[in-house]
Amino acid sequence: MIPISRPAMGEPEAQAARRAILSGWTTQGPEVQAFEEAFARAVGAPYACAVSSCTTALHLALLVVGVRPGDEVIVPSHSFIATANAVRYCGATPVFIDIEPHSWNLDPVLVERAVTPRTRAMIAVHQMGLPCDLRRLVAVARRFELPIVEDAACAAGSQILWNGQWQTIGRPHGDIACFSFHPRKVISTGDGGMLTTARDDWMRQLRRLRQHGMSVSDATRHGAKEVVFEHYPTVGFNYRMTDIQAAVGREQLERLPGLVQERRLLAQRYDTLLQQVPRLGRPQEPPWARSNWQSYCVRLPAGVAQRQVMQAMLDAGVATRRGIMCSHREAAYASQPLPHPLPHSEAAQDGCVLLPLYAGMTTDEQAHVVASLGQACTR
Ligand SMILES: *Cc1c(COP(=O)(O)O)cnc(C)c1O
Numbered sequence: 001m002i003p004i005s006r007p008a009m010g011e012p013e014a015q016a017a018r019r020a021i022l023s024g025w026t027t028q029g030p031e032v033q034a035f036e037e038a039f040a041r042a043v044g045a046p047y048a049c050a051v052s053s054c055t056t057a058l059h060l061a062l063l064v065v066g067v068r069p070g071d072e073v074i075v076p077s078h079s080f081i082a083t084a085n086a087v088r089y090c091g092a093t094p095v096f097i098d099i100e101p102h103s104w105n106l107d108p109v110l111v112e113r114a115v116t117p118r119t120r121a122m123i124a125v126h127q128m129g130l131p132c133d134l135r136r137l138v139a140v141a142r143r144f145e146l147p148i149v150e151d152a153a154c155a156a157g158s159q160i161l162w163n164g165q166w167q168t169i170g171r172p173h174g175d176i177a178c179f180s181f182h183p184r185k186v187i188s189t190g191d192g193g194m195l196t197t198a199r200d201d202w203m204r205q206l207r208r209l210r211q212h213g214m215s216v217s218d219a220t221r222h223g224a225k226e227v228v229f230e231h232y233p234t235v236g237f238n239y240r241m242t243d244i245q246a247a248v249g250r251e252q253l254e255r256l257p258g259l260v261q262e263r264r265l266l267a268q269r270y271d272t273l274l275q276q277v278p279r280l281g282r283p284q285e286p287p288w289a290r291s292n293w294q295s296y297c298v299r300l301p302a303g304v305a306q307r308q309v310m311q312a313m314l315d316a317g318v319a320t321r322r323g324i325m326c327s328h329r330e331a332a333y334a335s336q337p338l339p340h341p342l343p344h345s346e347a348a349q350d351g352c353v354l355l356p357l358y359a360g361m362t363t364d365e366q367a368h369v370v371a372s373l374g375q376a377c378t379r
Pocket residue numbers: 052053054055056079080082083125127151153154179180181182192193
């Protein structure tokens with residue numbers, strides 16, 4: 001069986017977890033701090049804050065940029081449901097905007113048209129690791145003085161051409177970027193997330209909110225030479241990453257450049273092999289983006305049934321997933337009005353298939369995936 005993905009973890013990660021466990025400090029502490037510093041360096045960000053997941057990262061990001069009950073936040077429907085849920089956690093309404101069909105990312109023209117007096121922020125997703133058109137989205141956000149939160153859940157190690165320079169996603173190019181370390185992403189800590197920003201006032205708020213709103217961290221109080229009484233000026237959350245996770249994350253981060261390089265070669269090889277499948281839509285990077293290929297998504301030829309293709313491939317020993325979900329089609333969002341049509345989002349969910357791609361994937365495995373897809377499409 002060829003799986004859809006496979007975490008790239010081994011002995012170094014196991015050793016790191018052991019080190020943290022035997023250190024006597026397992027919750028947020030020195031490993032988390034070291035992971036944050038390394039992550040900030042890796043993406044070129046001034047500050048990084050580790051949390052329990054990208055979902056909790058998105059929640060905190062929206063809170064610190066000022067999203068409050070009754071506000072509207074512009075988001076793509078075509079994303080994992082956590083993107084929209086984070087808006088709801090703030091008591092705000094996600095306003096679903098359609099994607100550009102060939103990038104699976106927010107269409108900046110439609111975003112601009114959707115801004116209302118109640119719009120408070122925008123979440124720009126780098127779907128499947130392919131950077132969204134940040135240059136245009138940031139320009140729209142600046143024109144309306146809206147903060148822009150990047151949902152970079154899938155995009156660790158992806159790059160964008162910015163002022164003539166290749167830069168890593170997460171500096172951030174918007175106002176705050178949120179990453180995921182779920183096992184389905186390129187690097188993992190089991191579960192986990194990271195926020196990056198250039199604003200030190202926001203970073204202080206983020207660090208406080210992730211730890212119950214507490215005025216000092218556990219590590220500071222533990223290391224203090226004088227008695228410290230903490231305060232709770234605001235209602236916070238327990239969104240901490242553990243030191244066990246962070247120790248694993250440090251090892252994963254070391255691997256990231258190599259993993260991205262390998263995934264880019266695998267994607268290139270798919271691009272060549274898939275030319276033999278007639279009328280199949282292959283994913284393309286715009287000249288200003290370098291994807292980490294967290295997912296490899298193809299568009300089926302018109303008239304070919306998605307479920308039958310996926311079943312035929314499964315019968316041939318190849319796991320696939322359908323196109324990225326549309327949040328507006330789920331019961332959790334069915335009751336809210338849909339002011340903007342979402343034809344490209346729905347077509348992408350119904351007409352795309354994600355193919356297996358993981359570190360260590362062999363040429364034979366890729367050839368088998370392509371052969372089974374070709375047979376399934378021409379049946
Ligand atoms: C995976 C994912 C999330 C959620 O990440 P978690 O770390 O599992 O909370 C959010 N947004 C997008 C686009 C994702 O792919």
